[in-house]
Amino acid sequence: MPDLAHGDDHDVADDLDIEQPLALVRYLRQTGRIAPGEVPVVRTLPGGVSNRVVLVERPGGEAWVVKQALAKLRVAVDWFSPPERIGREALGLRWLTRLAPGSTPRLLFEDPAHHLLAMAAVPQPHANWKTLLLGGPPDPDHVAQFGALLGTIHRRGHAARRELEPVFADRSYFESLRLEPYFGFAAEREPAAAAFLAALGAEIRQHRLTLVHGDYSPKNVLVHAGRLVLLDHEVIHFGDPAFDLGFSLTHLLSKANHLPAHRDAFAAAATAYWRTYRDTLGAAPWTAGLEPRAVRATLGCLLARVAGRSPLEYLDAAGRDRQQAAVLALIAEPPCTVPDLVRGFIARLSGR
Ligand SMILES: Nc1ncnc2c1ncn2[C@@H]1O[C@H](COP(=O)(O)OP(=O)(O)O)[C@@H](O)[C@H]1O
Ligand SMILES: [Mg+2]
Structure with missing residues (x-):
């Protein structure tokens, strides 16, 4: 288990990989998305083919899904696609919320530089x-x-x-x-x-x-x-x-x-x-x-x-x-x- 309570004294890496729990928590703290001392529970979700998809459960009970576009898709053949497409997904989330309210998760924030966005997690079960x-x-x-x-x-x-x-x-x-x-x-x-x-x-x-x-x-x-x-x-x-x-x-x-x-x-x-x-x-x-x-x-x-x-x-x-x-x-x-x-x-x- 990585120690998520420590390790704040690094800059956010350009090559941030949100599937690395320490790096993700450090990123969320340094960008002010969560409080400096906050220790969320983070877990990679299965099923993502063209993205990294990570569930972030905050101590207060709120849950986010952070999604980061990959340049190389996880399929058997070599298949590449520009990770800037995460911006399209954010636009999609914004517009679908207007066109069909309640049918998509709410967009929480986006960060084009790191090819990621965060949305509300669909609650369990x-x-x-x-x-x-x-x-x-x-x-x-x-x-x-x-x-x-x-x-x-x-x-x-x-x-x-x-x-x-x-x-x-x-x-x-x-x-x-x-x-x-x-x-x-x-x-x-x-x-x-x-x-x-x-x-x-x-x-x-x-x-x-x-x-x-x-x-x-x-x-x-x-x-x-x-x-x-x-x-x-x-x-x-x-x-x-x-x-x-x-x-x-x-x-x-x-x-x-x-x-x-x-x-x-x-x-x-x-x-x-x-x-x-x-x-x-x-x-x-x-x-x-x-x-x-x-x-x-x-x-x-x-x-x-x-x-x-x-x-x-x-x-x-x-x-x-x-x-x-x-x-x-x-x-x-x-x-x-x-x-x-x-x-x-x-x-x-x-x-x-
Ligand atoms: N907002 C969310 N709440 C809960 N689970 C989610 C959410 N977003 C994605 N997931 C889970 O992660 C999986 C992969 O997400 P998806 O957006 O389909 O990524 P990909 O583009 O890689 O297919 C989904 O099938 C779902 O199980
Ligand atoms: Mg999918």
Whole structure:
């Protein structure tokens, strides 16, 4: 156990590593975030791939999460991304609090020089929604909240576009962490889908409609007291809402593939998710063409999560092959609606 009560007489290092408890406590004291003699309990949280994520429990009972962006992601292949993206996450936290109050943790402070921010910790007990889903079947209320939250972000993001577009116009993180590794890499691996993926990437780049989270995954959702809390906003940008739909529907449908005992429940959840989203979004003219584009984005993401740079870890080789074959059959003539996509995907998984 490091002695957190001592060691204050160093300057804050430029290469501060918040996973080093002594260094983090020294930093929090020297920057006046905590009192000079205060001794918090600090613990690294698991699950961070592109960030260091540390829980700080203060003696008064308050709990913070400090998040520091890494330049090199913790994945099997070499994958780099500028750590300045933590600034994007802080902007995301600020704006999501305005657009969808109570759905994200409160931002406490940010420090661009050390590529970190601090937010309120989601209180215990809480569960990661991905963990709950892998235990199946999905809770319909959680699914409805997931759809309503995305619909709210997209609807209000579009309404506030004059303010939002200039703030979130840069899409370089979205390009390097999503479009290239998902669609670009999968296109190289799967030539039969290359033209489809290139066209999909082009149409996603073309549509600049609203605030897009970019990482709208059950893994980035905690469930506390029955409410969903959304985390991890580093690829948020102004762009095409079809991407968030494709990315998130992929998680529900890949679990339908992975968990045959709950296949029908996950299929129903995917359709219910879409309906709640659409009812929350409303039928404004700017949403024309969104549903078929969301279907294509889902097909692209379903393929990318078995043939891209970031494959789903829970699918085995047979599961990956099943998913790939189903997608390749469907991209020949993509369905126009989400319910048709769900039916077609499930039928091909089950050999029906
Ligand atoms: N505010 C928070 N409260 C509680 N746990 C959190 C909070 N922020 C992150 N975590 C935990 O840390 C994990 C990784 O955080 P995340 O922001 O998703 O980082 P990464 O970008 O590396 O994926 C989350 O899955 C969650 O378990
Ligand atoms: Mg995450």
